[in-house]
Amino acid sequence: MSAARVWMVTGASSGFGEAIARAALDGGDTVVGTSRSADRLRGLADAYGDRFVPLALDVARSSSFADADAVVRDVVAAHGRIDVLVNNAGRTQVGALEETTEDELRNLFELHFFGPVALTRAVLPHFRRQGSGAVVQLSSVGGQVTMPGFGVYCATKFALEGLTETLVDELPGVRFVIVEPGAFRTGLFDSSAAVVSAAMPEYSGTVGPTREYVATGGGTQPGDPAKAAAAIHAVVTGERAPTRLVLGADAHGGIGTRLERLGAELAEWAEVSRSTDLDPVGTS
Structure with a gap:
């Protein structure tokens, strides 16, 4: 990868996207930063001048292969190359499956899966x-650890992680990094960023605590976005x-616990798992 890189960062107007853009710019690179509104990128443009290029892009509405090809082709035409793609644009969605509307489900997959896949x-x-390049997929601890009310959100992250892990083997010359942050002090829980499905009383005991966490947890998260951006840049x-970069002590602990549980379950049911192969020829 060349010393002076060209980055494309989606959702660069706030949170992880802005922090990653600043880390790349402070490192001397050029960043094409996207947001649904280019006006929201004015602060970065004012701070970094020509090395930050604002681009209006709604990832959820530009998720076709043709749209993504056109966007990337324009970036390469303008800058000669592209070295790093950071698929960061995203939002929170809370709701049990039965509470979630079809539009809410499909829209989140457009934003978290189909858009990043197309880009x-x-x-x-x-x-x-x-002969080089890097793709950073901003996933979540929810790409491995589930929680009531985050089922659709987790499903989008599981899907992106599965595809990306396959790409690691398909294209060994490209660096793929799946980032799995825990709770960081970004605006992800802000009312303008979170989609909360209409509540059903039947789920108050399971999904209710998650709704309360999202409604009141903003500003209390332990993670520092600037430190996360520095780790991603490194x-x-x-x-x-x-392949997976876990960020935050909470994410590290939660994923570690899940892996232990999966290992124990795999061992417990090993006899059943191994009993389902065809018998060797000549045995009964």
Whole structure:
């Protein structure tokens, strides 16, 4: 990867996206930052001048392959290359499956899965020609650990992680990093960013605590977005990178507990698992 990189960061107007853009810009690189409204990117443009390029892009509404190809083609035409794609744009959605409307479900998949997949697919030919490149998928601890009320949110992250892990094996010349943050002090829980499905009383005992957490938890999260951005920048630009970068002590602990539980369950049911193969020829 060249010393001076060109980054494309979706959802760069706030939260992780803004922090990652600043880390790349402070490192001397150029950033094409996207937001649904280019006006929300004015602060970065004023601070960094020509090295920050604002781009109005609604990821959820530009999730077709043709749209993504056109966006990436324009970035490459303007800057000569693209080195890092950060699929960061996202939002919170809270609701049991029965509470979630079809539009809410499909819209979240457009934003968290189909949009990032289309952009990822669009950069791959350029990365192959360059012989280098990196894709950062902003997933979540919810890409491995579920919680009542976050089922649809987690489903989008599980899907993106599964596809990205496959890409690691399909394209060994490209660096893929799945970032799994825990609770960080971003605006993800703000009322303008969170979609909360209409509540059903039948789920007050299971999903109710999650609704309360989202409604009141903003500003209390332990994670520092600037430190997360520095960690992401380091693995993108460093010699080595993990496939999954877990950020935050809460995420590290939660994922560790899940892996222990899965390992114990796998061992407990090993005899049943192994008993379902065809018998060797000649045995009865």
